Amino acid sequence: SQQGEEDPQALSIQEGENATMNCSYKTSINNLQWYRQNSGRGLVHLILIRSNEREKHSGRLRVTLDTSKKSSSLLITASRAADTASYFCATTRKLVFGQGTRLTINP
Amino acid sequence: DAGVTQSPTHLIKTRGQQVTLRCSPKSGHDTVSWYQQALGQGPQFIFQYYEEEERQRGNFPDRFSGHQFPNYSSELNVNALLLGDSALYLCASSLRTGGNQPQHFGDGTRLSIL
Structure with a gap:
């Protein structure tokens, strides 16, 4: 079964708005990672949050982790057209990705 | 520095x-x-190689096999191809240090089965 599941499956917003996507997982983790995939390309690592961390920032990215709810969220602030991509969460146990959130930023 | x-x-x-x-x-x-x-799907883990040995394997049949060479490069072999094997095959590399390392991905091989 999938370890990480992203929600929503698709998200369309206007440029400049914030985008929030969520990830749920089923078993205990050591850490959780978020990746971005542009169409037809490989995945690019965005951020890693450890199980003992609750929040982490990297530029316009903010990730939260709630181990009691087995969930994580990725917030992209001040979105840009270049942020249009699919976003995946992954837990390192068995290296399982969810189906991703397809984010579209409209100019 | 090549990715x-x-x-x-x-x-x-x-x-x-x-x-x-x-x-x-x-x-x-x-x-x-x-x-x-x-x-339209997320990547599905096939297997992982370290020190020239398969260390972890996902839910894929034995038709999928691999190899890692002393220079750390790797091959994925798929036998008796099925239509359902059509997909993007991604390779990712990392440092084997406790599982807290991000993976670096290539852009993949697009395999089409006719």
Whole structure:
């Protein structure tokens, strides 16, 4: 079964708005990672949050982790057209990705 | 500093044939993982190689096999190809240090089965 599941499956917003996507997982983790995939390309690592961390920032990215709810969220602030991509969460146990959130930023 | 490179970029095969995909990891990385990504889906873990041995395996049949060479490069072999094997095959490399390392991905090999 999938370890990480992203929600929503698709998200369309206007440029400049914030985008929030969520990830749920089923078993205990050591850490959780978020990746971005542009169409037809490989995945690019965005951020890693450890199980003992609750929040982490990297530029316009903010990730939260709630181990009691087995969930994580990725917030992209001040979105840009270049942020249009699919976003995946992954837990390192068995290296399982969810189906991703397809984010579209409209100019 | 070269990242992960995969070859070929595209490949067309017919059912029943065999295929070999190749991957060179990012410089300094010693672990290679392979993923299959069907259209519109997330990557599915096939297996991981470290020290020339398969260390972890996902839910894929024995038709999928691999190899890692002393220079850390890797091959993915798929025998008796099925139509359902059509997908983007991604290779990722990392350092094998406790599982807290991000993976670096190549751009994949697009395999089409006719």
